[in-house]
Structure formats: structure tokens, C-alpha cells
Amino acid sequence: MAAFNQGDKVIINGRAEWPQPPGYQFTGAEGMVERWVQYAEPLEGFSEFILVRLQKAEGRAAPYVGGGFFFRADDLTKVVSLSEAGL
Numbered sequence: 001m002a003a004f005n006q007g008d009k010v011i012i013n014g015r016a017e018w019p020q021p022p023g024y025q026f027t028g029a030e031g032m033v034e035r036w037v038q039y040a041e042p043l044e045g046f047s048e049f050i051l052v053r054l055q056k057a058e059g060r061a062a063p064y065v066g067g068g069f070f071f072r073a074d075d076l077t078k079v080v081s082l083s084e085a086g087l
Contacts (some may be wrong), residue, residue: 004050008033009079012052012071026064026071029057030079034068048073 004010014027031052049070057065 004033004073004076004078006033006035010050010052010076011079013075013077015075025060026054026057026069029054029061029064031055050076052076 009030009032012026012029012031015024018024031054034051034053036051050073051068052071053068054061054065
């Protein structure tokens, strides 16, 4: 599982176990990782959940842009800029 930090840009992946149709409405949406709590120690057992503020979404997820939602870390892909990748 990738480590996520506050400010990381992410894309929400599809979920294979989600029924088709309608499918997972957040697939392909983009957002930024936000701070969940002031102190991480009490929530160490929940590290697989990441708080993401949606910045871009299409279709049925579009009305949720600007909202903060929890996603499983395994359902997120970190967006890396060219400069971060060393290119």
C-alpha cells in the first residue's frame, strides 16, 4: 500500500467488486489528500482509509466536487508530477 501525505494529488480507481451497472461513480475522479485528525496515534488502526477532497469528477460524481470523502488507500493512485519523477 502506498503512503499518502497531506497535499498528495490522487485519482480514485474503479472497484472490481462494484456492481455493473451503474458502476462505481467515483472512478476517475481526482482529489487531494487532506488532514484527517490532529493526532495520528488513536487512528493507527484505520490507516487504510484516506480523506480526499474531490477536485474534479464527471458524471454522477460531479455534484460531490468540493466534498471530503474517505477512500481505501488501495483504491487510490498517487499522481506524480514530472518534476517529482525526476523528468
